[in-house]
Amino acid sequence: MDTPLDLTFSALADPTRRAILTMLLEDDMAVTDVADPFEMSLAAVSKHLRILTRAGLISQEKRGRVTWCKLEPDALKAASVWMQGFGQFEPVNLDDFERFLEATLKD
Amino acid sequence: MDTPLDLTFSALADPTRRAILTMLLEDDMAVTDVADPFEMSLAAVSKHLRILTRAGLISQEKRGRVTWCKLEPDALKAASVWMQGFGQFEPVNLDDFERFLEATLKD
DNA sequence: GCGTTTCTCAACCTTTCGGTTGAACATGGC
């Protein structure tokens, strides 16, 4: 039996899935467009999206042929609460986060 | 190539390892004592501890026969920063966290 | 020295993960 915390953290454990979440920060995207930058099959990305959906980190809505993917940031809250118990992290401001993203996207 | 974020999130993905971290919130512990509440072999717990150590979430120091395990909360910081980018979570107070822990430990 | 305690290593097993490919299935354009 996978708890919500299991689902969230194992979803976040894969770099492809974290990259997808980062892309969805910008805007909602169709599955095909999500898959575009990755050097793997569409089916593989589709599987990643299903895992993110089961974890509640994104939602998928089908309009016509296109399935739109939308970030659901609230799902990170439980995990974030859990983590903050270990050390009382001060909240991080957006500037720090932007710099962090820039640095990590270089790889 | 496992990035620090990969190591942290996949370490946190396992409920046994999260339980170990919670136990270590109280105090440093010897490997045998960490293993005691779990219904699995000592070797299995030893493996979990190695994974937590690789992720930097704990440190292990050998004194005599006994290997002491110590929580290293700073390692959660990078992951916490990453997560806080998705929704600007307000800081959580300790009372909320205590209640959350109580609730999760019931399972 | 000798047995006990503490912990890890090595080999093995089963299940899950992350990917592939090819087929299937709606939907939309014309």
Add this chain to the structure above:
DNA sequence: GCCATGTTCAACCGAAAGGTTGAGAAACGC
């Protein structure tokens, strides 16, 4: 109606995860 588009499904594959057991290596008690 027909073909192209967008997405998932099903079967498969190799590798990694999470557990077991048995053996072994240090350190301690006496």
